Amino acid sequence: MDGRQNSRNGILSLTIKDKAVLYSAYMPFLENGGLFVPTNKPYSIGDEVFMLLTLMDEPEKIPIAGKVVWVTPRGAQGNRTAGIGVQFSEQDAAANAKIENHLAGALDSERPTHTM
Numbered sequence: 001m002d003g004r005q006n007s008r009n010g011i012l013s014l015t016i017k018d019k020a021v022l023y024s025a026y027m028p029f030l031e032n033g034g035l036f037v038p039t040n041k042p043y044s045i046g047d048e049v050f051m052l053l054t055l056m057d058e059p060e061k062i063p064i065a066g067k068v069v070w071v072t073p074r075g076a077q078g079n080r081t082a083g084i085g086v087q088f089s090e091q092d093a094a095a096n097a098k099i100e101n102h103l104a105g106a107l108d109s110e111r112p113t114h115t116m
Contacts, residue, residue: 012039013061014035014054016055016056019056022056022102022103024036027085028100030069032087032090032092033087033100034087035085035099036084037051038081038083039083040082044068045069046068047068048065048067062095062098064089065092066088067087068084068085069086070085071083
């Protein structure tokens with residue numbers, strides 16, 4: 001194995017300009033955070049991926065190295081969007097913090113409170 005298999009899909013590029021889209025793509029329940037990335041390219045769980053993320057109106061792209069933790073294939077039940085769940089690596093804490101900063105308040109506001 002010469003290592004080309006994991007890089008065959010190249011660099012993922014993801015642009016999120018809308019807070020609602022970011023909220024629906026963000027996966028705070030993953031250690032180090034993660035994002036759902038729509039793609040029709042074939043990936044397997046455990047694949048290492050490199051992503052360039054553009055957030056809102058920020059001029060620079062955020063480089064993120066991650067790992068595929070789930071795959072939604074093309075033609076999935078319920079007309080779900082094909083794509084992959086990418087878990088960020090420990091080195092991407094700054095990217096995760098930036099996402100959470102954009103979503104400040106939104107992450108807690110949608111959760112039901114159980115007070116009486």
